[in-house]
Amino acid sequence: MSHHHEHAPIGGRLITLPFLFLSALALIAVVLLVERFMYGLGAVTNLNDGFPWGIWVVYDIVVGTGFACGGYVLALTVYIANKGKYHPLVRPALLASLFGYSLGGLGAIVDMGRYWNFYQMFNPAQQNFNSVMLEVGLCVAAYSIVLFIEFLPVIFEKFRADEWKKKLEKILFIFIAIGVLLPTMHQSSLGSLLIAMGGKVHPLWQSAYLMPVLAITTAMMLGFSIVIFEGSMATVGLRQPSETHLHRGLIKVIRALLVLFFIVRLGDLLYRGVLGAAFSGTLQGNMFLLEMVLFLIPLVVLSSANLVRQGRFLLIAAVSLLLAGALYRFNAFLIGFDPGAGYIYFPSVKELLVSIGIVAIEILGYLFFVKMFPVLPKAHAHA
Amino acid sequence: MNNNELQQVAERLGVSRRTFMKFCTGVAATLGLSAGAGVQMAHAIANPRRPAVIWLSAQECTGCTESLLRANHPSLEHLILDLVSLDYHETLSVPAGHAAEEAKQHSMKENWGKYVLVVDGSIPMKDGGIYCKVAGKPIVDHVREAAEGAAAIISIGSCAAWGGVPSAGPNPTEATPVDKVLTDKTVVNIPGCPPNPYNFLSTVLHLVTFGTLPELDHLNRPKFAYGRLIHENCERRPHFDAGRFALEFGDEGHKQGFCLYKLGCKGPETYANCPAVEFGDVGGGAWPVGVGHPCFGCTEQGVGFEKGIHQLADVITVTPPTTFPGIAEPVGQGVTPGAAALLGAVGGAVLGATAVAVKQLGKAEASEQSDNDSQS
Numbered sequence: 001m002s003h004h005h006e007h008a009p010i011g012g013r014l015i016t017l018p019f020l021f022l023s024a025l026a027l028i029a030v031v032l033l034v035e036r037f038m039y040g041l042g043a044v045t046n047l048n049d050g051f052p053w054g055i056w057v058v059y060d061i062v063v064g065t066g067f068a069c070g071g072y073v074l075a076l077t078v079y080i081a082n083k084g085k086y087h088p089l090v091r092p093a094l095l096a097s098l099f100g101y102s103l104g105g106l107g108a109i110v111d112m113g114r115y116w117n118f119y120q121m122f123n124p125a126q127q128n129f130n131s132v133m134l135e136v137g138l139c140v141a142a143y144s145i146v147l148f149i150e151f152l153p154v155i156f157e158k159f160r161a162d163e164w165k166k167k168l169e170k171i172l173f174i175f176i177a178i179g180v181l182l183p184t185m186h187q188s189s190l191g192s193l194l195i196a197m198g199g200k201v202h203p204l205w206q207s208a209y210l211m212p213v214l215a216i217t218t219a220m221m222l223g224f225s226i227v228i229f230e231g232s233m234a235t236v237g238l239r240q241p242s243e244t245h246l247h248r249g250l251i252k253v254i255r256a257l258l259v260l261f262f263i264v265r266l267g268d269l270l271y272r273g274v275l276g277a278a279f280s281g282t283l284q285g286n287m288f289l290l291e292m293v294l295f296l297i298p299l300v301v302l303s304s305a306n307l308v309r310q311g312r313f314l315l316i317a318a319v320s321l322l323l324a325g326a327l328y329r330f331n332a333f334l335i336g337f338d339p340g341a342g343y344i345y346f347p348s349v350k351e352l353l354v355s356i357g358i359v360a361i362e363i364l365g366y367l368f369f370v371k372m373f374p375v376l377p378k379a380h381a382h383a
Numbered sequence: 384m385n386n387n388e389l390q391q392v393a394e395r396l397g398v399s400r401r402t403f404m405k406f407c408t409g410v411a412a413t414l415g416l417s418a419g420a421g422v423q424m425a426h427a428i429a430n431p432r433r434p435a436v437i438w439l440s441a442q443e444c445t446g447c448t449e450s451l452l453r454a455n456h457p458s459l460e461h462l463i464l465d466l467v468s469l470d471y472h473e474t475l476s477v478p479a480g481h482a483a484e485e486a487k488q489h490s491m492k493e494n495w496g497k498y499v500l501v502v503d504g505s506i507p508m509k510d511g512g513i514y515c516k517v518a519g520k521p522i523v524d525h526v527r528e529a530a531e532g533a534a535a536i537i538s539i540g541s542c543a544a545w546g547g548v549p550s551a552g553p554n555p556t557e558a559t560p561v562d563k564v565l566t567d568k569t570v571v572n573i574p575g576c577p578p579n580p581y582n583f584l585s586t587v588l589h590l591v592t593f594g595t596l597p598e599l600d601h602l603n604r605p606k607f608a609y610g611r612l613i614h615e616n617c618e619r620r621p622h623f624d625a626g627r628f629a630l631e632f633g634d635e636g637h638k639q640g641f642c643l644y645k646l647g648c649k650g651p652e653t654y655a656n657c658p659a660v661e662f663g664d665v666g667g668g669a670w671p672v673g674v675g676h677p678c679f680g681c682t683e684q685g686v687g688f689e690k691g692i693h694q695l696a697d698v699i700t701v702t703p704p705t706t707f708p709g710i711a712e713p714v715g716q717g718v719t720p721g722a723a724a725l726l727g728a729v730g731g732a733v734l735g736a737t738a739v740a741v742k743q744l745g746k747a748e749a750s751e752q753s754d755n756d757s758q759s
Contacts, residue, residue, distance in 0.1 A: 046715055046716060047715075048712065048713050048714060048715040049712045049713075050714060050715065051715060232740055232744060233736075233740060235744065235747065236739070236740045236743045236744060236747075237740075242744075242747060242748070242751065244744075244748070310744075310745070310748060311744045311745075311747075311748050312740075312741040312742070312744040312745045312748070315737065315740055315741055315744055316737070316741060319733075319737045323733075341714065342714045343714045343715055344714060344715045344716070344717055345715045346715075346716070346717055346718040346719070346722060347722055347726075348719070348722060349719065349721040349722050349725055352722055352725045352726060352729075353725070356725075356729065
């Protein structure tokens, strides 16, 4: 279907003021990572024995790969549900996913205390098939490669390697299929991780074995939201034609996912009789309420025929949903996580700066590719 | 052999068929054999022709017999006595005096070359062996006589296996282990004071079922039971590696269940399966180290009854480092003003960027709307 739409680099100056600002943030992160590898995790992070996972894992991997689900849900929509009209959205979404996943994988290595044993994950003799982490690790690694292959046609187009592109497109459907399968697996496994954490997870998030369902629904919602968010930002920031008319088509799916999420989430809380904890006035209770409000805003916006027509309300709904999905994962993995024995955790300034730097690198990469490579649809393609 | 016969054995033993099969599977597991071996064992026990056992007691305290009888399962003493035909045992025999001696002679003649000889206690060799006599004869003569027609010889307990308590300095009776008396025979050693009854039962059941002895190490101890150091399987091992030690009985570390190495635990130089099999069939860490007492190395020659109870063990595998990580792990610090400010700034940037984009989108759409209106 790709030949129906034409893509083109948007051009323009690469080195702009925002570009320099983001580069500075990225540089700070790189310097701090050098410190981390020279003096160990303790020099940079606030991690301890009770909280071996901090913001690097929970933001860069758990939330970050959720944000990177745009490529996944669009592949699902365009190729599995055969909705070809959304094709112009695929390339930028794939690009964001590629950055999200490969930097998430990098984040995993950075966060590993004994990173030099990392390669053992791929050694069949050392693999523990009862481990959820192995599933997540292998899946994320494989998906990063698949994303790269899915993105390869863009590179071939840029360098006019038409022969290569033709060859690749003949077998691309295999990788697209794998690219839909893998995130379904590891995104739900993120929920299985919570099951494995057992009683350390607050009752508001430690559901009756439904966390994988909640994890995959939030992943899909995050994926659709990031497509709307990224498209809106490109319209405003890069002066691209509005994609609101395409985004509107996604609303039905998002709304259905939201309804499903609320039914499962609240039904589970009622079934287990722990909903009262939400009004306990504790940090966890209040964060739960905030999470619910953030999920409710998009449901209200998307249910109103009037608001849905306006791109700015779509953006509000998308941002609210992004924050809701991120907060759900933060709540389950960090804020509602209590290992006992008096352990507490809050990210250090340096940890935060590294995560901010990684986001900066993602945006820098995105800007570089949309300006130099044929990622975004040509301005006249759908005018 | 069918299930009906297994049922009959179970009834004879006064236990359910299920309990009986569980026991056999448990023994097979202790030996490191497959579950199928448990079924084979069940059938071997069900065989009406049970092997005869002659049990001789030399310089001993009857502790080994006690530990076999005092196993927690009410059915176990039935099993012990029912899986073999115990034809002679000084403590357990019904006949006494000449009648007991006669029964032994009768059984030996009847089962010549087929019976199992079990010896507990060490053999006194000084002054012609006169320090332990049974039926007017030194015990060493009884042992040599019975060994002649034995299919297999088992030394149970540390006394029989390597000398044990009676051989401790100055060893006034010249207490000698059985295999030093019967130098021309294979003697299986099951040391321990007392040994775990399962190590004995498993060895005998292996013999009964397969007709062969389990694999033995260089000291003729069954490898399944004495193949690894206590230290290697100890539930307190992580405390050793982390440098968390009890330094006195009842101190904070002792109460927390820390490693007992510094109280003289001999686990690092003693080979036995105590941490895995435990004692008394009650589970839950019911073995010396599990209940807070250092291992004193009862199974190991040169350790038990020889080294001081609170003397430090020689660590055979990994020598402990001279420095250890601290016992008080940092539990983390709360939010710092800098981190809170940074996080706030990120939140502000996200909301600010969204607000600006929302505004501009609104503007763009308004103009687009008017464009469309003018077109149509």
